[in-house]
Amino acid sequence: MTDFRIQIGNIEFKNPIFTASGTFGYGNDVPDFVDVSKLGGIVTKSITLHPREGNPPPRIVETPSGMINSIGLANVGVDHYMREMVPSYSTIGTKIIMNIAGSTLDEYIEIIRKVESISSDIAGYEINISCPNVKKGGMEFGVDRSLTAELTRTLRTLTDRLLIVKLSPNVTDIAAIAVAAEESGANAVSAINTVVGMSINPMSWKSNIYTVFGGLSGPATKPIGLAAVQKIFHSVKIPIIGIGGITNSLDVIEYFLAGASAVQLGTVNYQDPSAGEKMIDELETYCKDVSIDSISSLVGKVKN
């Protein structure tokens, strides 16, 4: 029997397969045929201080081996989330990581204060730093080392729960941002968020996405995610959660070898929301076949 348990901060997860933010709702609203209790964890949709409608359509378009989205953080807002969603977590059978997004430092602070003011079964926070900071002229938190550091340091003082910083690939040096997060008290980093992309209709000459640019996800981005994880692995000691284009158990193995201690599944959930469950079974078979005692023993073992 392979040991699939993994540890991030002081939390133990039963296995390293999580679902990614924005691709699995709030965890309690997925189709009935999905057994979420088999998952190591669920990361919620990004939750903001106020409810958000999101962007006008078209919001998504298929692209080669992937898709582009510009949902615009459509979500119920933190108050509704705490009232209507959080109570169901006591019986959900897996760990919930709440993804939060803000357009100012104060918004992130206020969200965490609200959640920390009640007792709940939320295991930790994933901080979406791919959000434009309105006070800093719309510059994304995640492209700047000092903004990332300030945000992480401040949020660290507000909670003892897990703090995971989710990194954007749309930067010149992702490892440097990871280091800033680690030095400021993050328990882990997750990488990658979507890659800036565009798709044009050659007949109408219009962008296929209302906001012109969107975020590319799916297998097309897997090599980008793997390279990011490997670069970060050489720069930080905290665990890395690998994300980007994972569709089967061998993809998971690749991410582990590159340096991930856990992974998140995104776009694959749209084809099959029970993909995670199936991948855990596949992973067991793989590990048995190649005699691996502990999944953690693979972390960063790529041969160069």
Next chain:
Amino acid sequence: MIIEQCKIIRNDEVAGGIWEMEFSAPEIVSYYTGPGQFLEILLENKWSFTVRRPMSIANVEEKRITIIYKIFGRGTKILSESKIGGILDLLGPLGNVFSGWKEKYVPILVGGGVGLAPILNLFKECQKYKIHSNLILGARTGREHFIDHDPSNGIFLTTDDGTLGTSGTVIPTLENVFSVVDNPMVYACGPLPMLKAVQDFVIQNKIPAQLSVESYMGCGTGLCQGCVIKKRNIKAKAHSYHERYSLVCMDGPVYSADEVCFD
């Protein structure tokens, strides 16, 4: 809703560029609640076709489902090349249903192009319940039609080019039928210009109506939040969720005509 691997029983071109496919789907049928619902088809070579293709249910017969589809692009082309005996990965049934047609209303059904499927499904369902309905189907040209123009039995065909049935769009025929029907309820599905025209007509004439709408879909399960349509007459608030936009896969595809906005 469930994901089921379904065996293809039949796949024929029934009119110019319009195909009908039947498959065995016992599990999906066990969840089916009525005309209006749809399926999401995952094509083979699935990462060449990241998103499932939504297709309305055109008929349910025992444990079998029929869809009617139009070749629109890459995916529907591949679908038309599927062999009998082959397996399709289907997610469904999804979405809501047409309502009210079993009640006091006289249904006027309007369909065109890719919107034929749910309308024909409702037509057959009305026949099953011995409810008299009127069926108006539009197409660009005669060879896109595959049933007979039969006004005495309430079946009216129209073509843009006048090669079959009444020449022109479905709207003049809708006006004529409406003028002789007491207590009508209009049910429509079809291309955007048709839906818009039907919406204008029913709102002007204060006729209750339900429209089955389309939008680009990512997952069919509400998880991606991609397939939104704008709502009509919304009061703009500073902060809201699902008041300005509605999620077609979960809250639709059938909407009351005064609920949605096509601009």
